Amino acid sequence: MLAKIHVTFKKGVLDPQGKAVHHALSDLGYKEVAGVQVGKYMEVQLNGISEEEAQTRVKEMCEKLFANTVIESYRFTLDSAE
Amino acid sequence: MLAKIHVTFKKGVLDPQGKAVHHALSDLGYKEVAGVQVGKYMEVQLNGISEEEAQTRVKEMCEKLFANTVIESYRFTLDSAE
Amino acid sequence: MNCGVVVFPGSNCDHDCFHVLKHVFKLHTEWIWHKGGQDLSRFDLIVLPGGFSYGDYLRAGAIAQFSTVMKEVIGFAESGGKVLGICNGFQILVESGLLPGALMQNHSRKFICKTVLVRVENARTPFTQKCAEHSVLNIPIAHHQGGYFIDPEELRRLEENGQVVLRYCGSAGEVTGEFNPNGSVGNIAGIINAGGNVMGMMPHPERCADPAWSNLDGQLIFKSIIHSCQNGVSV
Amino acid sequence: MKVRSSPDITPDIVCQHGLTLEEYRRIQDLLGRVPNLTELGIFSVMWSEHCSYKSSRYHLKKLPTEGPRVLQGPGENAGVVDIGDGLAVIFKIESHNHPSFIEPHQGAATGVGGILRDIFTMGARPLALLNSLRFGEPDHPRTRFLLNGVVDGISSYGNCTGVPTVGGEIYFDPCYNGNILVNVFCLGLVPSDKIFLGNASGVGNPVIYFGSKTGRDGIHGASMASSEFDDSSEEKRPTVQVGDPFTEKLLIEACLELMKKDWVVGIQDMGAAGLTCSTFEMAGRAGTGIDLDLSRVPRREEGMTPYEILLSESQERMLVVVKRGMEEEALALFRKWDLDAAVVGEVTDKPVVRIFENGNQVVHLPVELVVDGALDLERPAARPTDLDAINRIDLTEIPEPVCGDEVLRKLLASANIASKHWVYEQYDHMVRLNTLGLPGSDAAVLRVKGSKKALAISVDCNSRYCYLDPFYGTQIAVAECVRNIVCSGGMPIGLTNCLNFGNPEKPEIMWQFAQSVAGLGEICRFFDIPVVSGNVSLYNETLGEAIYPTPTVAVVGLLEDRSCHTTQWFKESGHLIGLMGLTLEELGGSEYLSVRFNRVEGKPPHLDRVLERSVHEMCLALISEGLVVSAHDCSEGGLGVALAESCISHPESPRGAELHIESTIRHDACLFGESQSRILVSFPENNREAVEEKARIMKVPFAVIGKVGGDSLVVNVNEEEFIREEVATLKKLWMGALETYVR
Numbered sequence A, B: 001m002l003a004k005i006h007v008t009f010k011k012g013v014l015d016p017q018g019k020a021v022h023h024a025l026s027d028l029g030y031k032e033v034a035g036v037q038v039g040k041y042m043e044v045q046l047n048g049i050s051e052e053e054a055q056t057r058v059k060e061m062c063e064k065l066f067a068n069t070v071i072e073s074y075r076f077t078l079d080s081a082e
Numbered sequence C: 001m002n003c004g005v006v007v008f009p010g011s012n013c014d015h016d017c018f019h020v021l022k023h024v025f026k027l028h029t030e031w032i033w034h035k036g037g038q039d040l041s042r043f044d045l046i047v048l049p050g051g052f053s054y055g056d057y058l059r060a061g062a063i064a065q066f067s068t069v070m071k072e073v074i075g076f077a078e079s080g081g082k083v084l085g086i087c088n089g090f091q092i093l094v095e096s097g098l099l100p101g102a103l104m105q106n107h108s109r110k111f112i113c114k115t116v117l118v119r120v121e122n123a124r125t126p127f128t129q130k131c132a133e134h135s136v137l138n139i140p141i142a143h144h145q146g147g148y149f150i151d152p153e154e155l156r157r158l159e160e161n162g163q164v165v166l167r168y169c170g171s172a173g174e175v176t177g178e179f180n181p182n183g184s185v186g187n188i189a190g191i192i193n194a195g196g197n198v199m200g201m202m203p204h205p206e207r208c209a210d211p212a213w214s215n216l217d218g219q220l221i222f223k224s225i226i227h228s229c230q231n232g233v234s235v
Numbered sequence D: 001m002k003v004r005s006s007p008d009i010t011p012d013i014v015c016q017h018g019l020t021l022e023e024y025r026r027i028q029d030l031l032g033r034v035p036n037l038t039e040l041g042i043f044s045v046m047w048s049e050h051c052s053y054k055s056s057r058y059h060l061k062k063l064p065t066e067g068p069r070v071l072q073g074p075g076e077n078a079g080v081v082d083i084g085d086g087l088a089v090i091f092k093i094e095s096h097n098h099p100s101f102i103e104p105h106q107g108a109a110t111g112v113g114g115i116l117r118d119i120f121t122m123g124a125r126p127l128a129l130l131n132s133l134r135f136g137e138p139d140h141p142r143t144r145f146l147l148n149g150v151v152d153g154i155s156s157y158g159n160c161t162g163v164p165t166v167g168g169e170i171y172f173d174p175c176y177n178g179n180i181l182v183n184v185f186c187l188g189l190v191p192s193d194k195i196f197l198g199n200a201s202g203v204g205n206p207v208i209y210f211g212s213k214t215g216r217d218g219i220h221g222a223s224m225a226s227s228e229f230d231d232s233s234e235e236k237r238p239t240v241q242v243g244d245p246f247t248e249k250l251l252i253e254a255c256l257e258l259m260k261k262d263w264v265v266g267i268q269d270m271g272a273a274g275l276t277c278s279t280f281e282m283a284g285r286a287g288t289g290i291d292l293d294l295s296r297v298p299r300r301e302e303g304m305t306p307y308e309i310l311l312s313e314s315q316e317r318m319l320v321v322v323k324r325g326m327e328e329e330a331l332a333l334f335r336k337w338d339l340d341a342a343v344v345g346e347v348t349d350k351p352v353v354r355i356f357e358n359g360n361q362v363v364h365l366p367v368e369l370v371v372d373g374a375l376d377l378e379r380p381a382a383r384p385t386d387l388d389a390i391n392r393i394d395l396t397e398i399p400e401p402v403c404g405d406e407v408l409r410k411l412l413a414s415a416n417i418a419s420k421h422w423v424y425e426q427y428d429h430m431v432r433l434n435t436l437g438l439p440g441s442d443a444a445v446l447r448v449k450g451s452k453k454a455l456a457i458s459v460d461c462n463s464r465y466c467y468l469d470p471f472y473g474t475q476i477a478v479a480e481c482v483r484n485i486v487c488s489g490g491m492p493i494g495l496t497n498c499l500n501f502g503n504p505e506k507p508e509i510m511w512q513f514a515q516s517v518a519g520l521g522e523i524c525r526f527f528d529i530p531v532v533s534g535n536v537s538l539y540n541e542t543l544g545e546a547i548y549p550t551p552t553v554a555v556v557g558l559l560e561d562r563s564c565h566t567t568q569w570f571k572e573s574g575h576l577i578g579l580m581g582l583t584l585e586e587l588g589g590s591e592y593l594s595v596r597f598n599r600v601e602g603k604p605p606h607l608d609r610v611l612e613r614s615v616h617e618m619c620l621a622l623i624s625e626g627l628v629v630s631a632h633d634c635s636e637g638g639l640g641v642a643l644a645e646s647c648i649s650h651p652e653s654p655r656g657a658e659l660h661i662e663s664t665i666r667h668d669a670c671l672f673g674e675s676q677s678r679i680l681v682s683f684p685e686n687n688r689e690a691v692e693e694k695a696r697i698m699k700v701p702f703a704v705i706g707k708v709g710g711d712s713l714v715v716n717v718n719e720e721e722f723i724r725e726e727v728a729t730l731k732k733l734w735m736g737a738l739e740t741y742v743r
């Protein structure tokens, strides 16, 4: 099973990377860009557990390790085909 | 329109962060974890362009800026609802 | 001899490079602002200094490669001008395609600042000709993304062409994993382009070139450049 | 006067703002009316402990703040000390404890950002950063995470701004389990006639905002820094801000360029309490008023209320007053550096701050009332009743080790004593080519370009001593810090401090505080070192458990000739090893007691101020006359650890040593006791007479105790071997301990 995890800054938290990238894109002439957010993406391969277990376990991993829930939020999907 | 961009390391390129996270998860007792990949996730808000244009423009941004194609690959989706 | 030191927003070894060129080696040295618009042809050497250009957000050097001045630097290099990229400068050179490969996060995932040893693999470049072949230099590193990467095919080509100029090593010159601070393939610390006029290196020669310190190994790099600019050198 | 009204202010709302009902009454009395909510917000931050120093000001007044070199004492963003040649240094230390506990990476990073701004806002290029860190016991489940996060945060921010982090200190102790400390020091260099102050003078002059846009981050940050943690603090989380070191770097360069112009009137960063604090303080110092138009403030988010804009603690923002007519030039300069900027107000003659939004007046407050209106509290103080018991120690209960090897190994591998290279190698400590004395010796040494001079800097505090005796503990912190400076060749010229304590509403804590400040004042007067800046961090408690009193001090020293800078490690075989000072039978509060017996008790070592000063003078004389080649003070772990460190801290080649010590006290006290005023030196045999002569003249107890050489550290006490260990082994233990722990 593959867990696909997205971590992004919470609303209202400054995203310095997004800001700098937005600036760069504007300079490069991409005037259509109205905003950029830069976050993290993680793929975690899980073996030998049920989808239900995986739900709780991945949630736990996110809270403990992947996301800094003070400033970041996370979401994930589980893909049992992979 | 919202472009959602994923950048991950190419096969064969060692992902030190993924390795470290994997290690940390094992230490924390998540024995079910068989592998971790850490990548980047970007959301780019685009205004006033068609989906077709967006396809070429975002591809360009990825090649130029978001991914270093020597070591990374990218994929993206366009979400016209957002 | 005219030297130019490029200033990107976020450059922070710009002053150090400027200081060494101007005050230690007494060379005519000018700042080059990242917004471009200068004719670079009057320079003999352009230095891309260390630092965190544009915050190094996203990837080190990723944003800087698109600054106006980089177009001009690329033109300068293509017409044979000498370009030295140190640390962030090296990262910008690989991002902009002037040098092959990529620089990845250190294996430790930590910033590393300390003095390391590097072996001179090719002492016949304009940047190293004052070093003895296979001599070992003491040079500080200070980076977060210094792991050099290149695919095996291209690596072979680099090696065959003598484009690998510096490698991390032990005090007897031994090139082993133990002395690799950041996970670079083949312990690579510095490379040169095929044309022999663009060099990128992670270690900071400007940090060991001022006589206020006892270690002056970095001077060899600058002396090499000065010598080659003044006498010309064939690669 | 028309001020937009807002919902009724209930006692609940007052409390949420961290104000007491008494303070609220005072506001109404002085104002002659009920404040609106925005105004209440302003009082809440400006009258918070963090901004008003209401519990501490009464005591701080007693510190010596003047001296012939002092150009600016406390009261501005940082203190300024003259170093001659037309140059001055600006320095300060500040805490970022609470934010770092909640989010270690960003908390520490923004702490660095804040202290940098305090320095360059006065016109100085930041030359160096140091930090003083306190974590819980290594085995505590959060310690590793917090340590990693804090070091990462400091490294990412400092490195990116291009300011070297050249030194610091780290301690681990269970008293910090629920309250870590992150104190950050910055020093800058400035021409002594080019110092900028936070002054809004000149009626009609424009007030310009520049830097990052204002977002909703950090609202209530200042009041958070002033309130005790409880279990619900977790919910205060979104008040943590994210730092943008890249923007800070641009701010540094833009400010330094700006300050070359002769039309800058006054400038101040927006730190705690953001736009509010800088507006009121700048007007307050100049005796003027300011009209501010919030609709012109650059914002990151839509729909922000005046309350939010005024109280936001978004990072990397500044406020500057320029001469009228120069606003376009100023804005162009900020554009060059890609910074947001806007004229947001004007200096007025009536000492009142009026704040407008889209033409409506939302705030109308007399400056003095806001800036100086908080009552100085003379909080009751009482000596903790259990202190007598804690101070008693019966050495006969403590078994003496037969051999010192194991103790020494244990001490060298203890987190408090082990090498901190894992930490400082994550900091760029060399950038800008000034760091002559790299981290790893007693003090950091920085050259002053364009002169022969150099600066030595150290931060110190052994809080265990301060817990056992806050008065003498604080004096020892200063003494040790100065010792580190003189060991490196520097003459102390100024001090800054960061006083970290628990909840001052408790008489025992207030007693610790008062004792500590009294001790600090007395010793600084005695050593003739002015206190030029500082910071107070109170309420360092979780669930009623206070930290040990931790009055961190940073001392800056001057070397007239930078070639005289000295390091702590032995240089060559055959050199003699000498010890200045006296070793007494003192084990109270020692690392030895803690590591071997897990006991924190007794009294801190005795401090003989006169002897201490003579030792400083002798050390400086030996160094400046070139008589010694290494100097290292004895601190945690005592003589044994100081000897080992002198053997193993050489960056390239460790050296062995053989010692012969005469002693009439317990062996463990002799080697691991932490008697003060001791410095270990090494020198070529030829200098022996001259060194001994110096000791005689300066009346410093001195003994040659051994010789550098060999592969082992061998210590004989009264001709009996007490320690024999290979230096390679010791080095491995000492170098690897922290790294092994963190992994």
Ligand SMILES: Nc1ncnc2c1ncn2[C@@H]1O[C@H](COP(=O)(O)OP(=O)(O)O)[C@@H](O)[C@H]1O
Binding pocket: D131, D132, D133, D165, D166, D167, D168, D169, D170, D417, D420, D421, D423, D424, D438, D439, D440, D441, D442, D443, D444, D459, D460, D484, D635, D636
């Ligand atoms: N947090 C830190 N950041 C940078 N350097 C540090 C830190 N902690 C310790 N160091 C460095 O490690 C060395 C030893 O520190 P320490 O044991 O506290 O010295 P001392 O006992 O002489 O005060 C010093 O050079 C110090 O600057």
Ligand SMILES: [Mg+2]
Binding pocket: D442, D484, D632, D633, D635
């Ligand atoms: Mg010391």
